[in-house]
Amino acid sequence: MNMLSPITRDETAEAAVAPTAQPPRRWRQGLKYGLPLALLVAAGWGLTQRDTPANAAPPMPVVTVAAPLVRDITEWDDYVGRFEASRAVEVRPRVSGQLVGVHFTDGQIVRKGQLLFTLDARPFAAALAEARAEAASARSELALAQTNLARANRLVADEAVSQSDIDQLNAKVRAASAALAAADARVRSRALDMEFTQVRAPIGGRISDRRVDAGNLVAAGEGAGGSLLTTINALDPIYFNFDASEALFLKAQRERQAGGAAAQQVEIRLQDESDYRWKGRVDFADNAINANSGTLRVRAVIDNPDYFLTPGMFGNMRLAQGGTVSALLVPDAAVRTDQARKQLFVVGNDGTVAARPVETGPLVAGLRVIRSGLKPGERVIVQGIQFAQPGAKVTAKPTTIQPKAAPAAPAGASQSPAASQATLAP
Numbered sequence: 192m193n194m195l196s197p198i199t200r201d202e203t204a205e206a207a208v209a210p211t212a213q214p215p216r217r218w219r220q221g222l223k224y225g226l227p228l229a230l231l232v233a234a235g236w237g238l239t240q241r242d243t244p245a246n247a248a249p250p251m252p253v254v255t256v257a258a259p260l261v262r263d264i265t266e267w268d269d270y271v272g273r274f275e276a277s278r279a280v281e282v283r284p285r286v287s288g289q290l291v292g293v294h295f296t297d298g299q300i301v302r303k304g305q306l307l308f309t310l311d312a313r314p315f316a317a318a319l320a321e322a323r324a325e326a327a328s329a330r331s332e333l334a335l336a337q338t339n340l341a342r343a344n345r346l347v348a349d350e351a352v353s354q355s356d357i358d359q360l361n362a363k364v365r366a367a368s369a370a371l372a373a374a375d376a377r378v379r380s381r382a383l384d385m386e387f388t389q390v391r392a393p394i395g396g397r398i399s400d401r402r403v404d405a406g407n408l409v410a411a412g413e414g415a416g417g418s419l420l421t422t423i424n425a426l427d428p429i430y431f432n433f434d435a436s437e438a439l440f441l442k443a444q445r446e447r448q449a450g451g452a453a454a455q456q457v458e459i460r461l462q463d464e465s466d467y468r469w470k471g472r473v474d475f476a477d478n479a480i481n482a483n484s485g486t487l488r489v490r491a492v493i494d495n496p497d498y499f500l501t502p503g504m505f506g507n508m509r510l511a512q513g514g515t516v517s518a519l520l521v522p523d524a525a526v527r528t529d530q531a532r533k534q535l536f537v538v539g540n541d542g543t544v545a546a547r548p549v550e551t552g553p554l555v556a557g558l559r560v561i562r563s564g565l566k567p568g569e570r571v572i573v574q575g576i577q578f579a580q581p582g583a584k585v586t587a588k589p590t591t592i593q594p595k596a597a598p599a600a601p602a603g604a605s606q607s608p609a610a611s612q613a614t615l616a617p
Contacts (some may be wrong), residue, residue, distance in 0.1 A: 251542070251584055251585055251586045252575065252578035252579065252585050252586065253575060253578075253585070253586045253588055254538070254572045254574065254575035254576070254578060254579055254585045254586070254587060254588065255572070255573050255574035255575055255587075255588045255589075255590050256537075256538050256570040256571060256572055256573065256587045256588065256589055256590070257521075257570070257571060257573050257589065257590045257591055257592045258567065258568060258569065258570060258571070258591075258592075259519040259520060259521050259561060259565060259567060259569070259571060259592065260519070260520040260521070260558065260592040260593075260594070261517060261518075261519060261520075261567055262517070262518060262520060262555075262594075262615055263515045263516065263517055263518075263615070264515065264516060264517075264518045264555050264560065264614065264615055265511060265515050265516075265614050265615075266511075266516065266552070266553065267458075267509035267510060267511055267614070268439055268509065268510045269507065269508070269509050269510075270433040270434075270435065270507075270508045270509070270510060271433065271505075271506075271507055271508070272431050272432050272433030272434070272505075272506060272508055273431070273432060273502075273503060273504065273505055273506070274429050274430065274431050274432075274493075274500050274501065274502055274503065274504045274506065275429070275430045275431070275432050275502050275503075276396070276424035276425055276426060276429065276430070276502045277425045277426070277427075277428050277429055277430050277492070278394050278396070278424070278425035279422065279423070279424050279425070279502075280393050280394050280422065280423045281419055281422050282307065282308075282390060282392070282393070282419075282420045282421045282422065282423060283411070283412070283413065283417045283418060283419055283420060284308070284310065284387070284390060284409045284410070284411050284417070284418060284420065285387040285390075285411050286310065286315065286384050286387045286388060286411050287408070287409065287410045287411045288310040288311050288314065288315075288388065288408070288409065289310060289311040289406070289407070289408050289409075290308060290309075290310055290403055290404070290405050290406065290407050290408070290409050290420075291309050291310060291311050291405055291406075292308065292309035292405055293307070293308055293401050293404070293405050294306045294307055294308065294309065295307050295398055295401075297398070297399070297400035297401060298397065298398065298399070298400065299397070299398060300395075300396070300397055300398075300498060301392045301395060301396065301397075301398045301423065302392065302395045303392055303393070303394055303395040304391050304392060305391060305392045306389055306390075306391055307390050307391060307392055307398070307420070307421070308389075308390035308401075308420055309388065309389055309390070310387075310388040310389075310390070310409070311388070312385060312388040315381065315384045315385045315387075315388055316385060318381045318384065319378065319381035319382055319384070319385050321381075322374065322377040322378040322380070322381040323378050323381075325374045325377060326371065326374035326375050326377070326378050327374075328374070329367065329370040329371040329373070329374040329375075330371050330374075332367045332370060332371075333364070333367035333368055333370070333371050335367075336360070336363040336364040336366075336367040337364055337367075339360050339363070340357075340360040340361060340363075340364050343356060343357055343360050344357070390420065392423060393423070394423055394425050395423075395425065396423045396424050396425040396426050396427075397423070397424055397426055397498060398421055398422070398423050399421050399422045399423070399424075400421065401420065401421050402418075402419050402420055402421055403418060403419075403420055424502055426495050426498045426500065426501070426502075427494065427495045427496055427498060428471075428492045428493060428494050428495060429492075429493050429495040429500050429502070430490050430491070430492055430493070431457070431459060431471065431490065431491045431492075431493055431506065431508060432488065432489070432490050433489055433490075433491075433508060434481075434484070434486035434487065434488055434489070435476075435486060435487050435489050436485065436486055436487075437480055437485050437486070437487065440476075440480070440487045440489075443455065443510075455472065455473040455510055455511060456470070456471075456472055456510075456511045457470070457471050457472060457473060457491045457493075457508050457509065457510050457511070458470055458471075458508070458509050459471065459491075459493065459506045459507065459508045459509075460506065460507045460508075461504070461505075461506055461507075462505060462506075467509060469493055469500070469506070470493070470494070471491045471492055471493035471494065472491060472492060473489060473490070473491050473510070474490060474491065474492045475489070475490040476488070476489045476490075477489070491508070518552070518555070518560045518561070518562075519560070519561040519565055519567060520555060520556075520558035520559065520560060520561070520592065520594070521535065521558060521559055521561060521565075521571050521573070521592065522557070522558060522559070522573050522592065523554060523557065523558065523559040524573070524576075525559075525571055525572065525573045525576065526549070526551060526559055527576065529546075529548075532548050533548070533549050533550070533551050534546045534547055534548050534549060535547045535549055535561075535564075535565060535571050535572075536571070536572040536576055536579050536581070537565075537569045537570055537571055537572070538570045538572060538579075538585060538587045541584070542584045542585055542586065542587060543582065543583070543584055544572070544579045544580060544581055544582065544583050544584070544585055545581060545582075546581045547564050547565060547569075548564055549561050549562075549563065549564030549565050550562040550563040550564055555594070555614060555615055556594035556595050556614075556615055557594065557595030558592065558594055558595070570587060570589070572585075573590065573592070574590075594615065
């Protein structure tokens with residue numbers, strides 16, 4: 192036993208227990224690096240909380256504003272109507288007989304006085320010759336009566352002829368004159384019948400198809416008793432008929448009283464057209480308003496030199512309300528609907544948003560007419576309206592309003608007209 196380092200039982204037990212009480216190596220390394228990192232994160236969070244205010248204000252929304260565009264416009268009222276021939280004629284024979292010739296092509300354009308049909312003229316030529324013979328006989332009777340009267344007048348001075356004989360001779364002269372006049376009238380009548388065997392166009396225009404072929408017997412007269420040969424429609428100019436409401440008629444009357452009696456100008460667009468290319472004027476309004484529909488029948492006259500427009504064709508028409516007027520225009524997307532009201536959002540000088548109730552008008556080049564509720568110099572929100580609230584402040588970014596060209600309608604597309612519209616004045 193070594194006397195220099197004595198070992199007791201308690202020391203041996205402590206030495207045996209001490210190695211097992213130490214923590215594992217991995218746990219000691221995590222504690223070595225994780226604790227300083229946690230302290231660093233905690234310190235940074237404390238600094239952040241110390242420097243940031245408790246309630247930070249959000250940034251103001253940015254909106255685009257513009258002053259309304261001021262332009263002169265022409266306002267129109269829209270109507271729907273159909274074209275109608277300015278004159279329409281049913282061609283019927285004026286004498287009865289056999290149709291022997293047709294001198295036109297179905298559907299062609301004919302001029303006034305052009306030969307259309309020919310009837311057999313032989314019976315009428317014979318009747319004319321007979322009438323002329325009767326006229327010659329009547330003329331001979333008149334000449335004889337006049338000669339007898341002249342001879343009797345020479346014998347009156349010798350008292351060889353009584354006054355009663357003179358009166359009878361005078362009566363015979365007058366009767367012979369009347370008979371000659373009647374014979375001459377029959378000659379003219381038979382000559383007219385002879386002329387009527389050639390059926391000519393009473394007006395110029397587009398002719399329909401022939402209703403009777405050559406070789407058939409036709410009868411003179413109107414209605415069911417007469418034979419309808421064909422019809423002719425005068426197409427230049429052509430009429431456009433439409434019905435106007437009583438309210439629009441009254442407005443037109445007031446404007447006519449204020450501005451004179453100038454004819455109202457109209458523009459018409461066909462179903463497959465995007466622009467109003469047909470120009471005309473109102474030339475007739477009926478003398479009474481229809482009690483059943485409350486509308487007035489109105490007619491416009493349109494030039495149609497190439498006969499393109501046809502009776503029965505449908506069209507959309509716009510009628511000028513008057514002269515040009517100055518209007519405020521804003522993008523249609525800037526107008527908001529609040530229940531039954533229309534409103535715009537405007538930005539004041541201090542950046543505060545305010546809602547303005549307005550009265551709107553028709554669209555012009557993609558822009559909406561503002562009739563009332565807006566002043567020319569005000570700044571209207573045209574973009575970013577969804578970020579604006581009445582009474583809130585915004586950051587205003589200025590821009591300008593430009594009219595847009597109307598998109599062309601595809602060929603064959605039918606567009607329904609609006610209740611009213613307007614165009615920019617030239």
